[in-house]
Amino acid sequence: MRRLAALAAGLTLGLTAPVQAQNNPPSETTQRAHAAGYKALFTCSGYFSAGQTLAEIEANELSGIYVDYRPVIEEVGRAQILENQKTVLVAFDGLMAPRAAVWRPGIGCSLLPTGAKPDMTAWLPSFRNMPSMAEPDASTALGDNVTITDNTFALDLLGIPVSFAFDGSTYGEGTRTSAVLVLHKGQVVAEQYARGIDNITPQRTWSVAKSLTSTVIGAAAYQGILGLDNEAVIADFNKGGDPRRSITLRDVLNMASGLETNTPGSRTDRLYFGGGSIIDTLAARSLEATPGTRFKYSNVDTLIAMRALREAMEDDAAYRAFPYTGLLHKIGARHTILETDWHGDYMSSSQVWMTARDMARLGQLYLQDGVWGGERILPEWWMDFVTRPTSPQPDGNFGYAGSFWLIGGVDGAPSDAFAGLGNRGQHMVIVPSRDLVIVRRGFDVAGEPRFEIARLVGDIVAAFDAAERARLAAQAAREEGEESSDDN
Numbered sequence: 001m002r003r004l005a006a007l008a009a010g011l012t013l014g015l016t017a018p019v020q021a022q023n024n025p026p027s028e029t030t031q032r033a034h035a036a037g038y039k040a041l042f043t044c045s046g047y048f049s050a051g052q053t054l055a056e057i058e059a060n061e062l063s064g065i066y067v068d069y070r071p072v073i074e075e076v077g078r079a080q081i082l083e084n085q086k087t088v089l090v091a092f093d094g095l096m097a098p099r100a101a102v103w104r105p106g107i108g109c110s111l112l113p114t115g116a117k118p119d120m121t122a123w124l125p126s127f128r129n130m131p132s133m134a135e136p137d138a139s140t141a142l143g144d145n146v147t148i149t150d151n152t153f154a155l156d157l158l159g160i161p162v163s164f165a166f167d168g169s170t171y172g173e174g175t176r177t178s179a180v181l182v183l184h185k186g187q188v189v190a191e192q193y194a195r196g197i198d199n200i201t202p203q204r205t206w207s208v209a210k211s212l213t214s215t216v217i218g219a220a221a222y223q224g225i226l227g228l229d230n231e232a233v234i235a236d237f238n239k240g241g242d243p244r245r246s247i248t249l250r251d252v253l254n255m256a257s258g259l260e261t262n263t264p265g266s267r268t269d270r271l272y273f274g275g276g277s278i279i280d281t282l283a284a285r286s287l288e289a290t291p292g293t294r295f296k297y298s299n300v301d302t303l304i305a306m307r308a309l310r311e312a313m314e315d316d317a318a319y320r321a322f323p324y325t326g327l328l329h330k331i332g333a334r335h336t337i338l339e340t341d342w343h344g345d346y347m348s349s350s351q352v353w354m355t356a357r358d359m360a361r362l363g364q365l366y367l368q369d370g371v372w373g374g375e376r377i378l379p380e381w382w383m384d385f386v387t388r389p390t391s392p393q394p395d396g397n398f399g400y401a402g403s404f405w406l407i408g409g410v411d412g413a414p415s416d417a418f419a420g421l422g423n424r425g426q427h428m429v430i431v432p433s434r435d436l437v438i439v440r441r442g443f444d445v446a447g448e449p450r451f452e453i454a455r456l457v458g459d460i461v462a463a464f465d466a467a468e469r470a471r472l473a474a475q476a477a478r479e480e481g482e483e484s485s486d487d488n
Contacts, residue, residue: 029093030274033114035072036092036099037273038065042204043079044088044101044109049202049337049353054079056196061204064176064424064445066267087121099275107320108339108353113275125344127320140186140372142332142361157467158182158190161459165440166194171452172444175425178203179356179441182460183364184434191356195443202335202353203441208428209338209352210302211420212323212362214253214386214403216348217305218370218378219326226312228253228385233308236283247291249308252301253403254391258289261298268299268349271341278303278345295392295400302349302403316344323348331365331372333358350422356439362420363430363437387418397454412458419453427453434461 370378425442
């Protein structure tokens with residue numbers, strides 16, 4: 001208990017309460033409730049959505065987590081899995097109900113609010129008519145039966161950077177890689193897995209979900225459902241004299257809403273692990289800068305974008321289906337699950353589970369300029385929107401546009417490289433000039449050195465360059481030999 005008291009005094013968790021409460025440390029009970037919610041939710045998703053064993057969940061999902069959660073998560077109860085109810089319970093306080101996370105088809109696991117009794121899971125929204133994939137995808141090599149292309153030069157040379165990504169030192173000391181996949185011209189030329197993960201095991205995308213959300217919004221924009229420059233994007237911002245009505249979708253996708261987010265690393269713990277609701281979280285945010293004039297990375301901005309889609313569609317069943325029918329199933333991504341809060345809003349700033357191959361498909365869609373199998377999914381101008389930095393930019397080496405990071409020119413990454421990046425080492429990198437998609441997934445330790453994704457990209461590009469030089473040299477040698485034979 002003394003350890004918890006010291007933790008409460010010395011650390012501030014990410015809150016989503018009103019502004020005046022932002023910098024107040026949570027109580028000991030709330031800390032324990034958040035830790036129990038974290039354990040319940042990740043166990044639920046890892047077990048029921050990803051098919052991981054409890055040992056794998058302990059080693060991957062519950063190890064290396066936020067530093068301030070580590071001592072507390074060891075002190076709350078063990079995860080109790082109720083197979084028939086598709087529910088996970090974690091006790092944290094003798095006088096309160098255990099934290100409860102429940103899995104449902106199509107929308108994965110949702111966490112009930114702190115204090116909710118387990119039988120309240122019956123009130124969660126469901127997705128009983130999950131759209132199905134009627135036909136197997138045949139528009140690229142990324143069907144169910146993926147085969148490695150016969151590209152011996154590239155395979156021989158890619159083996160070095162790809163295998164080194166798993167050694168825990170070359171691209172960051174102590175990093176924990178679970179998957180690396182490389183696409184070249186729509187073909188898988190390298191693929192490797194570890195830590196119990198394989199080609200059909202989804203992992204939490206963390207903030208790569210922001211890039212997925214942007215793509216879903218792009219698909220909706222192409223269909224005319226909403227526009228990037230419409231104001232009053234959600235109803236809560238369109239009341240009386242609320243100045244937040246000037247925030248546009250363009251602003252939130254560029255992390256330029258101007259809303260306050262006074263939490264470390266844009267953490268939204270009360271929402272993610274406390275079981276808060278998205279609509280209440282958004283309502284509590286006030287302006288602290290003019291929209292469109294300041295970059296501030298925020299989960300809230302992405303949540304506004306997806307909430308705007310729900311309100312624009314005015315049909316909850318259509319809204320829940322749209323990420324699948326409007327995007328994911330069109331590109332053959334059948335192993336991706338977007339999870340919701342207990343009000344049915346997609347928590348797509350982070351809470352998405354996706355395989356490495358599905359993530360590669362998303363990147364490939366951009367290489368194909370938003371077209372898949374002859375069908376346009378994204379507007380013709382969307383690629384420019386997510387790669388051209390027109391709004392205020394973040395500090396540091398990477399730029400930002402349309403919910404993608406611009407990593408070109410860093411550590412050997414080509415100048416046009418852009419990426420979806422997420423916590424604990426989730427990376428989806430797109431390199432149009434080289435017709436490459438590079439996916440790296442991991443369970444990296446929070447607070448430790450990050451995986452050096454730009455350097456891996458640079459090494460893979462260098463390997464392709466070397467392969468091309470070797471191919472040209474071999475071709476020249478053959479031609480020279482043929483000429484010598486003709487001379488004789």
